[in-house]
Amino acid sequence: MKVTLRAEKRTPQPKITNAQMLERYQQVFTPAYDHSTSIAAARALGNRVWDVEGKEYLDLASGIAVNNLGHNYPRVVAAIQEQLASGIHFGPSVMLYEANIRLAEKLGEITPLGIDMFFFSNSGAEAVEGAVKLARYVTGRPLVIAYRGGFHGRTLGALSLTSSKAKFRRHLEPLLGGVRFVNYPYYYRSPCGQKDPESCALGCLADLARAFEHDTPPDEVAAVLIEPVLGEGGYVVPPKRYLEGLRELTAQHGILLIFDEVQTGFGRTGDYFAAQRFGVTPDIMVLAKGIANGLPLSAVASSKDLMSRWPAGAHGTTFGGNPLSCAAGIATISVLQEENLCRRAGDLGEYFLGGLKELQKKHPAMGDVRGLGLMIGAEFVDRQGQPNGELVKQIRQYCLERGLILLACGSHYEVIRFIAPLTIAQEDLDFVLGLLDEALTALA
Numbered sequence: 520m521k522v523t524l525r526a527e528k529r530t531p532q533p534k535i536t537n538a539q540m541l542e543r544y545q546q547v548f549t550p551a552y553d554h555s556t557s558i559a560a561a562r563a564l565g566n567r568v569w570d571v572e573g574k575e576y577l578d579l580a581s582g583i584a585v586n587n588l589g590h591n592y593p594r595v596v597a598a599i600q601e602q603l604a605s606g607i608h609f610g611p612s613v614m615l616y617e618a619n620i621r622l623a624e625k626l627g628e629i630t631p632l633g634i635d636m637f638f639f640s641n642s643g644a645e646a647v648e649g650a651v652k653l654a655r656y657v658t659g660r661p662l663v664i665a666y667r668g669g670f671h672g673r674t675l676g677a678l679s680l681t682s683s684k685a686k687f688r689r690h691l692e693p694l695l696g697g698v699r700f701v702n703y704p705y706y707y708r709s710p711c712g713q714k715d716p717e718s719c720a721l722g723c724l725a726d727l728a729r730a731f732e733h734d735t736p737p738d739e740v741a742a743v744l745i746e747p748v749l750g751e752g753g754y755v756v757p758p759k760r761y762l763e764g765l766r767e768l769t770a771q772h773g774i775l776l777i778f779d780e781v782q783t784g785f786g787r788t789g790d791y792f793a794a795q796r797f798g799v800t801p802d803i804m805v806l807a808k809g810i811a812n813g814l815p816l817s818a819v820a821s822s823k824d825l826m827s828r829w830p831a832g833a834h835g836t837t838f839g840g841n842p843l844s845c846a847a848g849i850a851t852i853s854v855l856q857e858e859n860l861c862r863r864a865g866d867l868g869e870y871f872l873g874g875l876k877e878l879q880k881k882h883p884a885m886g887d888v889r890g891l892g893l894m895i896g897a898e899f900v901d902r903q904g905q906p907n908g909e910l911v912k913q914i915r916q917y918c919l920e921r922g923l924i925l926l927a928c929g930s931h932y933e934v935i936r937f938i939a940p941l942t943i944a945q946e947d948l949d950f951v952l953g954l955l956d957e958a959l960t961a962l963a
Contacts, residue, residue, distance in 0.1 A: 534571075535559075535571050536559075537557055537558065537570055537571060537572060540559035540571060541557065541559065555580070555915075555926055555927075556919055558576065558919075558924070559571045563578070563590035563591060564589075565589040565940070565942065566579075566581075566590070566940050566942065566943050566944075566947060567590070568590070568924065574922070575922060576922050576923065576924050577922060577923050577924065577951070578924045579924055579926075579937050579938055579939050579951065580924045580926045581939065581940050582813065583782075583808070583938070584750075584894070584938045585809060585812070585813055586809075587785050587786055587809035587812060587851070587855075587860075587940060587941050588812045588851060588854055588855075588860075588940060589940035589942045590813070592812055592850075592851075592854065592942075594850045595811075595813070595850045595854070597850070598846040598847055598849060598850035599814070599843050599846055599847050601846065602842050602843050602845075602846035605842070607841075607842065607843060608838070608842065609842060611639065611840045612837075616842055618846045618849065619840045619842070619845050621849055622840070622845040622849050622852075623636075623637045623639075625848070625849050625852045626806075628856070629791040629792075629856070630792065630804065630820055631792065631795060631800040631801075631804075634800070634801075634804055634821060635823060636821060636822065636823045636825075636826035637818045637820050637826075638819040638826070638839070639816065639817070639839040639840030639845075640816075640817045640818070640819070640836050640840075641838055641841075642807060642817055643671070643672055643677075643779075643782075643807035644671065644672025644673060644677035645672075645674070645836075645839070646781070646817035646819050647671045647672050647676075647677045647781075648672075648674065648676040648677055649805075649834055650744070650777050650804075650805050651663055651742065651744070651777075652834055653821065653826070653829055653834070654741040654775045654802075654803060655741045656828070656829055657828045657829065658741040658742075658773070658774075659741075660739050660740055661697045661739060662698075662699060662735060662736075662739050663680065663697060663698050663699070663740070663742050663743075663744060664698075664699045664701055664727075664740060664742070664744070665682070665698060665699070665700055665743075665745075666682070666700065666701060666702070666703040666744075666745055667700050667701070668683055668703045668755070668930065669681060669683060669745070669749065670683040670746070670750055671744065671746075671779055671781075673687065675694060678691065678694060679695030679698050680695075680698055680744055682700055682752075683751045683752040683930060684751075699730065699735050701723070701726060701727050701730055702723050702726055703745075703752070703755065703757065704719050704722075704723040704757045704758055704761040705719075705749070705755045705757075706719035706720075706758065707755075707886070707887040707889070707898065710723065710726075711726060717760055719761075720758035720764065721764075723761060724761060724764040724768065727765075727768065728768065737772035737774060738772065738773070740774045741774070741775060742774060742775040742776070742777050742802075743774055743776055743777065745762075745776075745779065746780075746783065747762060747778050747783055747792075747793035747797060748793050748894055750781070751782075751928050752928065752929065752930065753896060753928055753929040753933075753934045754890060754895065754928060754934055754936045755896070756889050756891055759798070759799075762797045762799045763797075763799055765799075766800075769802075775802040775803060776802050777801060777802065777803040778792075778803070778804050778805070779805045780792050780793060780794065780805060780806055781805055781806065781807040781808050781817070782894070784806050784807075784810065785806075785808070785809035785810060785851065785852075785855060786860050786892070787809060787893060787894045787941075788864070788891040788892040789861060789862070789864050789865030789891055789893075790861050790865070792804065796891055802825060803819065803825070804821070805817070805818075805819060805820075806818040806819075806820055810848050811844045811845075811847040812847055812850075812851045813847065814843060814844040814847045814848075815838075815841070816839075816840070816841070816844035816845070817839075855941075860942070861892075861941075863941060864892040864941045865892050867893060867941075867943065868890060868891065868893045870945065870948065871952070872895055874948070875888045875895065876888050878955060878956055878959070882956075882959040882960075882963070884900060884907065884963070885898075885899060885959070886898045886900035886904060890937075893937070893938070893941060893943075894938065895937045896929075896936050897935050898929065899914070899933055899934070899935070906929065906933035907931075908931040908932040908933045911927050911932055911933055911934070911935055912927070912932070914935065914955070914959065914962065915935065917958040918954055918955070918958055923950075923954055939951075
């Protein structure tokens with residue numbers, strides 16, 4: 520018997536406010552979630568978000584560097600819809616499927632030469648742990664070196680390698696053993712005392728060499744894990760000389776070099792990956808965030824030689840490489856390639872960085888301005904040159920009230936990170952510069 524469904528008459532839903540959404544949220548979610556804004560999002564498109572009250576915002580958070588193409592990019596949406604009709608989940612360890620294989624092939628087109636085999640998982644933290652497992656497994660060594668100020672995730676294993684803020688680790692010891700921390704070459708606040716990039720690079724390399732001499736036997740180190748541009752720790756761009764020297768030092772001791780490109784990847788720094796901006800190829804890369812422009816997906820990427828030494832069952836996943844996420848990833852990479860968005864990010868980033876440096880001349884509270892591509896940070900200071908997280912909080916609120924979403928980072932939240940989508944219009948960047956100038960003038 521054929522059943523015909525009658526169209527149901529819908530009663531208009533009463534309008535809800537941001538405050539009411541927050542009240543409902545607080546009844547069912549733990550306060551462990553830390554919200555950067557009070558926005559209750561209703562919809563989004565491109566670089567714009569509208570809240571439930573209809574207010575429009577320019578989004579320079581990009582889902583924390585996830586929506587590199589902006590919200591709901593049409594080709595990505597179409598790819599997801601097409602895959603949805605064919606299958607939502609197959610299980611990568613149960614059967615083969617086209618989207619999974621095709622994404623790996625597409626990744627091989629844009630990763631540095633020799634990085635050509637992959638393992639898919641769901642989040643950056645998962646991929647970080649996968650990369651460390653791979654390094655320990657193939658080297659047979661127990662130790663991993665990470666960096667003060669680095670951020671690699673919140674799961675217990677990834678958190679053991681994270682030191683951007685002490686509060687992330689509070690009440691959670693003991694964490695993963697065998698982790699050593701060294702200084703990141705953050706030359707604005709140089710841990711080695713040298714303020715110029717070259718001297719800071721050499722000083723921090725010397726610190727690492729001293730660690731090998733005194734407390735960290737290099738023949739017991741499986742890997743050095745580094746963000747090629749520091750993310751949550753402050754949007755710090757290291758001197759090229761440091762990464763070159765690190766590559767030489769790790770190779771000398773048979774240590775695997777891991778680049779955490781979770782936030783720097785997929786055009787964000789003006790090339791597909793920061794490794795290519797610096798001309799330094801690691802042994803292992805960790806990829807996530809912008810890989811699928813909004814759907815959960817991550818990857819451990821390495822050479823066939825290393826990956827082939829990781830036998831069946833040494834690592835696994837249930838949802839990693841989900842067909843919908845893979846379809847979105849294929850579309851995302853295709854858009855980056857065909858629309859030449861890496862170059863666009865580099866050009867727009869240079870333009871925006873120049874605008875920020877002009878503001879810096881006018882406003883002494885802007886202590887430092889730095890970045891690569893559209894991964895740009897401005898560090899704010901007080902009259903003594905100390906980190907000024909309170910001013911950043913006030914600037915962000917001033918801008919939010921006027922329709923601009925900004926995020927903070929740094930150990931004292933003293934850095935505003937500008938994470939525009941690679942598709943942003945230049946006039947929107949001009950709006951940001953104008954509003955920031957207005958905010959600093961008003962708050963001075």
